[in-house]
Amino acid sequence: MSHIPAGIRQTQKEKTRQALLDAALGLLEGQSLSSLGLREVTRAVGIAPTAFYRHFRSTADLGVALVEEALGSLHEMIGTTLAATGDSDERITRAVDLIADHVRTHAPHVRFIARERHGGVEPVRTAIGEQLDRFAEEVAVELAKHPEAKGWSEDDVLMLARLYVDHMVMTACAFLEAEPGTEERVADLARRQMRLVSLGRRHWLD
Amino acid sequence: MSHIPAGIRQTQKEKTRQALLDAALGLLEGQSLSSLGLREVTRAVGIAPTAFYRHFRSTADLGVALVEEALGSLHEMIGTTLAATGDSDERITRAVDLIADHVRTHAPHVRFIARERHGGVEPVRTAIGEQLDRFAEEVAVELAKHPEAKGWSEDDVLMLARLYVDHMVMTACAFLEAEPGTEERVADLARRQMRLVSLGRRHWLD
DNA sequence: AGTTTCGGTGAACGCCTGTTCACTGACTAA
DNA sequence: TTAGTCAGTGAACAGGCGTTCACCGAAACT
Incomplete structure:
Protein backbone atom coordinates (compact mmCIF):
# COMPACT_ATOMS: atom_id res chain seq x y z
CA MET A 1 0.00 0.00 0.00
CA SER A 2 1.84 3.03 -1.29
CA HIS A 3 1.29 6.43 0.18
CA ILE A 4 0.31 7.75 -3.23
CA PRO A 5 -2.98 5.97 -4.00
CA ALA A 6 -2.51 5.22 -7.72
CA GLY A 7 -5.64 3.08 -7.73
CA ILE A 8 -6.81 1.06 -10.69
CA ARG A 9 -8.91 3.98 -11.79
CA GLN A 10 -6.15 6.60 -11.86
CA THR A 11 -3.80 4.16 -13.59
CA GLN A 12 -6.27 3.45 -16.38
CA LYS A 13 -6.93 7.14 -16.84
CA GLU A 14 -3.22 7.84 -17.16
CA LYS A 15 -2.91 5.02 -19.67
CA THR A 16 -5.73 6.40 -21.83
CA ARG A 17 -4.27 9.89 -21.61
CA GLN A 18 -0.91 8.59 -22.79
CA ALA A 19 -2.63 6.70 -25.61
CA LEU A 20 -4.22 9.96 -26.71
CA LEU A 21 -0.85 11.73 -26.66
CA ASP A 22 0.80 8.89 -28.58
CA ALA A 23 -1.95 8.75 -31.19
CA ALA A 24 -1.87 12.53 -31.64
CA LEU A 25 1.90 12.52 -32.03
CA GLY A 26 1.58 9.90 -34.73
CA LEU A 27 -1.10 11.80 -36.60
CA LEU A 28 0.94 14.99 -36.31
CA GLU A 29 3.74 13.49 -38.40
CA GLY A 30 1.74 14.41 -41.46
CA GLN A 31 -0.15 17.55 -40.48
CA SER A 32 -0.18 20.55 -38.18
CA LEU A 33 -1.86 20.77 -34.81
CA SER A 34 -4.33 23.38 -36.05
CA SER A 35 -5.76 20.83 -38.47
CA LEU A 36 -5.78 17.92 -36.02
CA GLY A 37 -9.33 16.87 -35.17
CA LEU A 38 -10.40 15.61 -31.78
CA ARG A 39 -12.44 12.84 -33.38
CA GLU A 40 -9.44 11.82 -35.44
CA VAL A 41 -7.44 11.26 -32.26
CA THR A 42 -10.12 9.37 -30.37
CA ARG A 43 -10.76 7.18 -33.41
CA ALA A 44 -7.06 6.24 -33.47
CA VAL A 45 -7.19 5.33 -29.78
CA GLY A 46 -10.48 3.49 -30.07
CA ILE A 47 -12.61 5.49 -27.66
CA ALA A 48 -15.67 7.67 -28.06
CA PRO A 49 -15.07 11.30 -29.10
CA THR A 50 -16.65 12.54 -25.89
CA ALA A 51 -14.08 10.74 -23.76
CA PHE A 52 -11.48 13.16 -25.06
CA TYR A 53 -12.89 15.87 -22.81
CA ARG A 54 -12.13 13.78 -19.72
CA HIS A 55 -8.42 14.38 -20.42
CA PHE A 56 -8.05 17.62 -22.38
CA ARG A 57 -10.11 20.75 -22.81
CA SER A 58 -9.16 20.99 -26.49
CA THR A 59 -6.56 19.91 -29.01
CA ALA A 60 -4.56 23.03 -28.12
CA ASP A 61 -4.48 21.76 -24.53
CA LEU A 62 -3.22 18.42 -25.78
CA GLY A 63 -0.58 20.28 -27.75
CA VAL A 64 0.74 21.99 -24.65
CA ALA A 65 0.96 18.59 -22.94
CA LEU A 66 2.95 17.31 -25.93
CA VAL A 67 5.37 20.22 -25.59
CA GLU A 68 5.96 19.21 -21.99
CA MET B 1 -1.59 47.79 -78.48
CA SER B 2 1.00 45.88 -76.50
CA HIS B 3 2.67 42.84 -77.92
CA ILE B 4 1.54 40.80 -74.93
CA PRO B 5 -2.25 40.61 -75.26
CA ALA B 6 -3.30 41.11 -71.62
CA GLY B 7 -6.96 41.37 -72.60
CA ILE B 8 -9.69 42.24 -70.15
CA ARG B 9 -10.20 38.57 -69.49
CA GLN B 10 -6.63 37.70 -68.54
CA THR B 11 -6.38 40.85 -66.41
CA GLN B 12 -9.48 39.97 -64.44
CA LYS B 13 -8.26 36.43 -63.91
CA GLU B 14 -4.95 37.69 -62.57
CA LYS B 15 -6.79 40.07 -60.27
CA THR B 16 -8.96 37.29 -58.84
CA ARG B 17 -5.92 35.05 -58.42
CA GLN B 18 -4.15 37.79 -56.49
CA ALA B 19 -7.27 38.32 -54.37
CA LEU B 20 -7.20 34.62 -53.50
CA LEU B 21 -3.52 34.83 -52.53
CA ASP B 22 -4.13 37.96 -50.43
CA ALA B 23 -7.14 36.47 -48.67
CA ALA B 24 -5.28 33.24 -47.95
CA LEU B 25 -2.31 35.13 -46.57
CA GLY B 26 -4.64 37.02 -44.25
CA LEU B 27 -6.36 33.88 -43.02
CA LEU B 28 -2.97 32.20 -42.52
CA GLU B 29 -2.02 34.76 -39.89
CA GLY B 30 -4.01 32.71 -37.40
CA GLN B 31 -3.68 29.13 -38.65
CA SER B 32 -1.55 26.71 -40.63
CA LEU B 33 -1.91 25.94 -44.30
CA SER B 34 -2.92 22.35 -43.58
CA SER B 35 -6.05 23.61 -41.83
CA LEU B 36 -6.90 26.28 -44.41
CA GLY B 37 -10.10 25.43 -46.25
CA LEU B 38 -10.74 26.24 -49.88
CA ARG B 39 -14.25 27.46 -49.09
CA GLU B 40 -12.85 29.69 -46.38
CA VAL B 41 -10.65 31.44 -48.93
CA THR B 42 -13.30 31.84 -51.61
CA ARG B 43 -15.76 33.16 -49.03
CA ALA B 44 -13.23 35.83 -48.03
CA VAL B 45 -12.82 36.83 -51.68
CA GLY B 46 -16.52 36.71 -52.41
CA ILE B 47 -16.59 34.10 -55.16
CA ALA B 48 -18.10 30.64 -55.42
CA PRO B 49 -16.03 27.75 -54.01
CA THR B 50 -15.82 26.13 -57.42
CA ALA B 51 -14.09 29.16 -58.93
CA PHE B 52 -11.06 28.33 -56.79
CA TYR B 53 -10.24 25.46 -59.14
CA ARG B 54 -9.86 27.88 -62.07
CA HIS B 55 -6.73 29.18 -60.36
CA PHE B 56 -5.28 26.45 -58.14
CA ARG B 57 -5.47 22.68 -58.04
CA SER B 58 -5.55 22.68 -54.24
CA THR B 59 -4.65 24.74 -51.19
CA ALA B 60 -1.18 23.14 -51.30
CA ASP B 61 -0.81 24.55 -54.82
CA LEU B 62 -1.82 27.97 -53.51
CA GLY B 63 0.75 27.55 -50.76
CA VAL B 64 3.55 27.01 -53.26
CA ALA B 65 2.45 30.16 -55.10
CA LEU B 66 2.62 32.04 -51.79
CA VAL B 67 6.18 30.82 -51.25
CA GLU B 68 7.12 32.27 -54.62
C1' DA C 1 -23.13 -2.43 2.58
C1' DG C 2 -24.53 1.70 0.75
C1' DT C 3 -23.26 5.82 -1.62
C1' DT C 4 -20.60 8.70 -4.36
C1' DT C 5 -17.32 9.49 -7.97
C1' DC C 6 -16.11 9.53 -12.65
C1' DG C 7 -14.05 7.52 -17.22
C1' DG C 8 -16.31 6.13 -21.05
C1' DT C 9 -20.77 5.74 -24.07
C1' DG C 10 -23.93 6.73 -28.01
C1' DA C 11 -27.28 9.59 -30.01
C1' DA C 12 -28.22 13.96 -31.59
C1' DC C 13 -27.45 19.06 -32.68
C1' DG C 14 -26.09 22.37 -36.47
C1' DC C 15 -22.53 23.45 -39.12
C1' DC C 16 -18.58 22.82 -42.04
C1' DT C 17 -15.86 20.55 -45.72
C1' DG C 18 -13.88 19.09 -50.88
C1' DT C 19 -15.53 17.83 -55.23
C1' DT C 20 -18.87 16.91 -59.26
C1' DC C 21 -21.75 18.72 -62.67
C1' DA C 22 -24.40 21.25 -66.05
C1' DC C 23 -24.93 25.99 -66.62
C1' DT C 24 -24.43 31.16 -67.94
C1' DG C 25 -22.76 35.12 -70.18
C1' DA C 26 -19.10 38.32 -71.14
C1' DC C 27 -14.89 38.45 -73.73
C1' DT C 28 -12.23 36.77 -77.87
C1' DA C 29 -11.03 35.41 -82.38
C1' DA C 30 -12.42 34.02 -87.16
C1' DT D 1 -21.44 38.46 -87.30
C1' DT D 2 -20.83 34.20 -85.76
C1' DA D 3 -18.67 30.56 -83.11
C1' DG D 4 -15.89 29.41 -79.38
C1' DT D 5 -13.55 30.03 -75.02
C1' DC D 6 -13.61 30.07 -70.17
C1' DA D 7 -14.01 32.58 -65.31
C1' DG D 8 -17.50 32.24 -62.36
C1' DT D 9 -22.22 30.05 -60.73
C1' DG D 10 -25.34 27.32 -57.73
C1' DA D 11 -27.20 23.03 -56.43
C1' DA D 12 -26.21 18.62 -54.77
C1' DC D 13 -23.55 14.74 -52.66
C1' DA D 14 -21.51 12.23 -49.02
C1' DG D 15 -19.05 12.89 -45.67
C1' DG D 16 -16.55 15.36 -41.73
C1' DC D 17 -16.42 18.32 -37.54
C1' DG D 18 -16.89 20.10 -32.19
C1' DT D 19 -19.97 20.02 -28.56
C1' DT D 20 -24.23 18.81 -25.58
C1' DC D 21 -26.60 15.58 -22.89
C1' DA D 22 -28.41 11.74 -20.21
C1' DC D 23 -26.75 7.58 -19.10
C1' DC D 24 -23.98 3.26 -17.52
C1' DG D 25 -21.13 0.54 -14.50
C1' DA D 26 -17.04 -0.30 -12.11
C1' DA D 27 -13.89 1.73 -8.77
C1' DA D 28 -13.53 4.40 -4.53
C1' DC D 29 -14.94 6.13 -0.32
C1' DT D 30 -17.59 5.91 4.31
Missing part, protein backbone atom coordinates in the same frame (compact mmCIF):
# COMPACT_ATOMS: atom_id res chain seq x y z
CA GLU A 69 6.51 15.59 -23.03
CA ALA A 70 8.88 16.56 -25.84
CA LEU A 71 11.01 19.16 -24.08
CA GLY A 72 10.45 18.73 -20.36
CA SER A 73 12.88 15.85 -20.05
CA LEU A 74 15.68 17.55 -21.95
CA HIS A 75 16.73 20.06 -19.32
CA GLU A 76 18.94 17.78 -17.30
CA MET A 77 20.43 16.28 -20.45
CA ILE A 78 21.59 19.72 -21.57
CA GLY A 79 23.09 20.47 -18.20
CA THR A 80 25.14 17.27 -18.01
CA THR A 81 26.29 17.62 -21.62
CA LEU A 82 27.62 21.11 -21.10
CA ALA A 83 29.20 20.29 -17.77
CA ALA A 84 31.17 17.45 -19.36
CA THR A 85 34.93 17.70 -19.68
CA GLY A 86 37.08 17.61 -22.81
CA ASP A 87 38.49 20.16 -25.22
CA SER A 88 36.32 22.29 -27.49
CA ASP A 89 36.29 19.90 -30.44
CA GLU A 90 35.44 16.89 -28.31
CA ARG A 91 32.56 18.74 -26.70
CA ILE A 92 31.24 19.86 -30.08
CA THR A 93 31.40 16.34 -31.48
CA ARG A 94 29.61 15.00 -28.42
CA ALA A 95 26.90 17.67 -28.60
CA VAL A 96 26.18 17.01 -32.28
CA ASP A 97 26.12 13.25 -31.72
CA LEU A 98 23.69 13.78 -28.89
CA ILE A 99 21.39 15.80 -31.11
CA ALA A 100 21.59 13.20 -33.87
CA ASP A 101 20.79 10.46 -31.37
CA HIS A 102 17.87 12.33 -29.94
CA VAL A 103 16.37 13.01 -33.38
CA ARG A 104 16.81 9.33 -34.27
CA THR A 105 15.08 8.11 -31.13
CA HIS A 106 12.46 10.85 -30.79
CA ALA A 107 11.78 11.94 -34.38
CA PRO A 108 8.04 12.54 -33.93
CA HIS A 109 8.61 14.71 -30.87
CA VAL A 110 11.27 16.78 -32.63
CA ARG A 111 9.10 17.14 -35.70
CA PHE A 112 6.22 18.31 -33.55
CA ILE A 113 8.37 20.98 -31.88
CA ALA A 114 9.83 22.18 -35.19
CA ARG A 115 6.37 22.36 -36.73
CA GLU A 116 4.56 24.07 -33.89
CA ARG A 117 7.30 26.46 -32.78
CA HIS A 118 5.89 28.96 -35.25
CA GLY A 119 2.62 27.08 -35.83
CA GLY A 120 -0.94 28.27 -35.83
CA VAL A 121 -1.84 27.53 -32.20
CA GLU A 122 -0.84 30.34 -29.88
CA PRO A 123 -0.71 28.53 -26.49
CA VAL A 124 1.53 25.85 -27.99
CA ARG A 125 3.82 28.42 -29.58
CA THR A 126 4.10 30.15 -26.22
CA ALA A 127 4.81 26.91 -24.37
CA ILE A 128 7.62 26.03 -26.78
CA GLY A 129 9.04 29.55 -26.57
CA GLU A 130 9.11 29.35 -22.79
CA GLN A 131 10.91 26.01 -22.83
CA LEU A 132 13.52 27.30 -25.27
CA ASP A 133 14.00 30.41 -23.11
CA ARG A 134 14.61 28.11 -20.14
CA PHE A 135 17.15 26.15 -22.19
CA ALA A 136 18.97 29.35 -23.08
CA GLU A 137 19.12 30.42 -19.43
CA GLU A 138 20.40 27.01 -18.37
CA VAL A 139 23.05 27.04 -21.08
CA ALA A 140 24.03 30.55 -19.99
CA VAL A 141 24.51 29.35 -16.41
CA GLU A 142 26.82 26.56 -17.58
CA LEU A 143 28.74 28.88 -19.91
CA ALA A 144 29.24 31.37 -17.08
CA LYS A 145 30.90 28.67 -14.97
CA HIS A 146 33.50 28.05 -17.65
CA PRO A 147 36.85 29.91 -17.38
CA GLU A 148 36.44 31.13 -20.98
CA ALA A 149 33.57 33.32 -19.80
CA LYS A 150 35.90 35.49 -17.71
CA GLY A 151 35.34 39.16 -18.49
CA TRP A 152 32.04 38.50 -20.30
CA SER A 153 28.98 40.58 -19.45
CA GLU A 154 25.91 38.65 -18.36
CA ASP A 155 24.11 39.87 -21.46
CA ASP A 156 26.82 38.60 -23.79
CA VAL A 157 26.76 35.17 -22.15
CA LEU A 158 23.02 35.00 -22.75
CA MET A 159 23.56 36.13 -26.34
CA LEU A 160 25.96 33.24 -26.92
CA ALA A 161 23.64 30.81 -25.13
CA ARG A 162 20.75 31.78 -27.41
CA LEU A 163 22.96 31.28 -30.44
CA TYR A 164 23.86 27.79 -29.23
CA VAL A 165 20.26 26.85 -28.45
CA ASP A 166 18.93 28.15 -31.75
CA HIS A 167 21.72 26.39 -33.59
CA MET A 168 20.83 23.20 -31.74
CA VAL A 169 17.19 23.46 -32.84
CA MET A 170 18.30 24.29 -36.38
CA THR A 171 20.57 21.26 -36.45
CA ALA A 172 17.83 19.01 -35.13
CA CYS A 173 15.56 20.19 -37.94
CA ALA A 174 18.32 19.54 -40.47
CA PHE A 175 18.71 15.96 -39.21
CA LEU A 176 14.95 15.55 -39.46
CA GLU A 177 14.88 16.61 -43.08
CA ALA A 178 18.09 14.86 -44.08
CA GLU A 179 17.66 12.12 -46.68
CA PRO A 180 18.65 8.73 -45.25
CA GLY A 181 22.40 8.34 -45.60
CA THR A 182 23.17 12.05 -45.61
CA GLU A 183 23.11 12.48 -41.83
CA GLU A 184 26.91 12.57 -41.63
CA ARG A 185 27.00 15.55 -44.00
CA VAL A 186 24.54 17.37 -41.76
CA ALA A 187 26.59 16.49 -38.68
CA ASP A 188 29.79 17.70 -40.32
CA LEU A 189 28.17 21.00 -41.30
CA ALA A 190 26.82 21.50 -37.78
CA ARG A 191 30.20 20.74 -36.21
CA ARG A 192 32.03 23.21 -38.44
CA GLN A 193 29.46 25.90 -37.71
CA MET A 194 29.80 25.30 -33.98
CA ARG A 195 33.58 25.41 -34.34
CA LEU A 196 33.32 28.78 -36.05
CA VAL A 197 31.07 30.08 -33.29
CA SER A 198 33.51 28.81 -30.65
CA LEU A 199 36.28 30.60 -32.50
CA GLY A 200 34.32 33.83 -32.36
CA ARG A 201 33.72 33.21 -28.68
CA ARG A 202 37.45 32.94 -27.95
CA HIS A 203 38.16 36.27 -29.66
CA TRP A 204 35.13 38.15 -28.34
CA LEU A 205 37.14 40.17 -25.86
CA ASP A 206 40.04 40.98 -28.19
CA GLU B 69 5.44 35.55 -53.74
CA ALA B 70 7.11 35.72 -50.33
CA LEU B 71 10.66 34.72 -51.25
CA GLY B 72 10.99 35.08 -55.00
CA SER B 73 11.59 38.82 -54.88
CA LEU B 74 14.24 38.64 -52.15
CA HIS B 75 17.08 37.20 -54.20
CA GLU B 76 18.27 40.45 -55.74
CA MET B 77 17.88 42.26 -52.42
CA ILE B 78 20.27 39.82 -50.77
CA GLY B 79 22.79 40.20 -53.55
CA THR B 80 22.88 44.00 -53.42
CA THR B 81 23.02 44.02 -49.61
CA LEU B 82 26.05 41.74 -49.46
CA ALA B 83 27.81 43.50 -52.32
CA ALA B 84 27.53 46.81 -50.47
CA THR B 85 30.66 48.50 -49.12
CA GLY B 86 31.52 49.40 -45.55
CA ASP B 87 33.32 47.77 -42.65
CA SER B 88 32.00 44.68 -40.91
CA ASP B 89 29.98 46.49 -38.26
CA GLU B 90 28.32 48.78 -40.76
CA ARG B 91 27.34 45.85 -42.95
CA ILE B 92 25.92 43.97 -39.97
CA THR B 93 23.88 46.97 -38.86
CA ARG B 94 22.56 47.44 -42.37
CA ALA B 95 21.65 43.76 -42.73
CA VAL B 96 19.74 43.68 -39.44
CA ASP B 97 17.93 46.91 -40.28
CA LEU B 98 16.97 45.43 -43.61
CA ILE B 99 15.53 42.35 -41.94
CA ALA B 100 13.62 44.48 -39.44
CA ASP B 101 12.23 46.60 -42.26
CA HIS B 102 11.20 43.61 -44.28
CA VAL B 103 9.40 42.01 -41.34
CA ARG B 104 7.64 45.30 -40.64
CA THR B 105 6.44 45.72 -44.22
CA HIS B 106 5.80 42.06 -45.03
CA ALA B 107 4.84 40.51 -41.68
CA PRO B 108 2.21 38.11 -43.09
CA HIS B 109 4.61 36.78 -45.70
CA VAL B 110 7.37 36.24 -43.15
CA ARG B 111 4.94 34.57 -40.75
CA PHE B 112 3.78 32.27 -43.51
CA ILE B 113 7.34 31.22 -44.33
CA ALA B 114 8.25 30.67 -40.67
CA ARG B 115 5.10 28.63 -40.11
CA GLU B 116 5.26 26.48 -43.19
CA ARG B 117 9.02 25.91 -43.35
CA HIS B 118 8.47 22.85 -41.18
CA GLY B 119 4.70 22.75 -41.65
CA GLY B 120 2.40 19.89 -42.53
CA VAL B 121 2.25 20.37 -46.30
CA GLU B 122 5.12 18.65 -48.06
CA PRO B 123 5.21 20.52 -51.41
CA VAL B 124 5.27 23.84 -49.57
CA ARG B 125 8.04 22.69 -47.23
CA THR B 126 10.05 21.60 -50.24
CA ALA B 127 9.47 24.89 -52.07
CA ILE B 128 10.67 26.89 -49.06
CA GLY B 129 13.67 24.62 -48.62
CA GLU B 130 14.66 25.11 -52.24
CA GLN B 131 14.41 28.89 -51.97
CA LEU B 132 16.55 28.93 -48.82
CA ASP B 133 19.10 26.68 -50.52
CA ARG B 134 19.24 29.17 -53.38
CA PHE B 135 19.76 32.01 -50.88
CA ALA B 136 22.64 30.12 -49.29
CA GLU B 137 24.30 29.56 -52.66
CA GLU B 138 23.88 33.21 -53.60
CA VAL B 139 25.33 34.33 -50.29
CA ALA B 140 28.21 31.91 -50.79
CA VAL B 141 28.97 33.46 -54.20
CA GLU B 142 29.12 36.93 -52.65
CA LEU B 143 31.23 35.74 -49.74
CA ALA B 144 33.69 34.08 -52.12
CA LYS B 145 34.23 37.40 -53.90
CA HIS B 146 35.33 39.07 -50.67
CA PRO B 147 39.08 39.20 -49.88
CA GLU B 148 38.41 37.67 -46.46
CA ALA B 149 37.51 34.42 -48.21
CA LYS B 150 41.07 33.92 -49.40
CA GLY B 151 42.26 30.42 -48.55
CA TRP B 152 38.75 29.17 -47.73
CA SER B 153 37.52 25.89 -49.22
CA GLU B 154 34.32 26.06 -51.23
CA ASP B 155 32.64 23.85 -48.65
CA ASP B 156 33.58 26.13 -45.78
CA VAL B 157 32.23 29.19 -47.64
CA LEU B 158 28.91 27.38 -48.09
CA MET B 159 28.98 26.41 -44.42
CA LEU B 160 29.29 30.06 -43.42
CA ALA B 161 26.65 31.10 -45.95
CA ARG B 162 24.17 28.62 -44.47
CA LEU B 163 24.90 29.95 -41.01
CA TYR B 164 24.18 33.50 -42.18
CA VAL B 165 20.97 32.51 -43.98
CA ASP B 166 19.65 30.47 -41.07
CA HIS B 167 20.53 33.27 -38.67
CA MET B 168 18.68 35.69 -40.93
CA VAL B 169 15.54 33.53 -40.84
CA MET B 170 15.93 33.11 -37.08
CA THR B 171 16.21 36.86 -36.63
CA ALA B 172 13.18 37.50 -38.81
CA CYS B 173 11.17 35.10 -36.63
CA ALA B 174 12.41 36.86 -33.51
CA PHE B 175 11.23 40.23 -34.88
CA LEU B 176 7.90 38.65 -35.69
CA GLU B 177 7.38 37.42 -32.15
CA ALA B 178 8.86 40.50 -30.46
CA GLU B 179 6.40 42.42 -28.29
CA PRO B 180 5.86 45.92 -29.66
CA GLY B 181 8.63 48.14 -28.35
CA THR B 182 11.16 45.36 -27.82
CA GLU B 183 12.35 45.27 -31.44
CA GLU B 184 15.55 47.14 -30.60
CA ARG B 185 16.52 44.44 -28.09
CA VAL B 186 16.03 41.80 -30.77
CA ALA B 187 18.08 43.83 -33.24
CA ASP B 188 20.87 44.31 -30.70
CA LEU B 189 20.98 40.59 -29.94
CA ALA B 190 21.07 39.73 -33.64
CA ARG B 191 23.87 42.22 -34.31
CA ARG B 192 26.04 40.89 -31.49
CA GLN B 193 25.51 37.32 -32.67
CA MET B 194 26.49 38.29 -36.21
CA ARG B 195 29.53 40.10 -34.85
CA LEU B 196 30.57 36.95 -33.00
CA VAL B 197 30.15 34.90 -36.16
CA SER B 198 32.20 37.42 -38.14
CA LEU B 199 34.88 37.18 -35.48
CA GLY B 200 34.96 33.42 -35.89
CA ARG B 201 35.14 33.92 -39.64
CA ARG B 202 38.25 36.11 -39.34
CA HIS B 203 40.07 33.49 -37.26
CA TRP B 204 38.89 30.43 -39.20
CA LEU B 205 42.24 29.91 -40.89
CA ASP B 206 44.42 30.50 -37.79
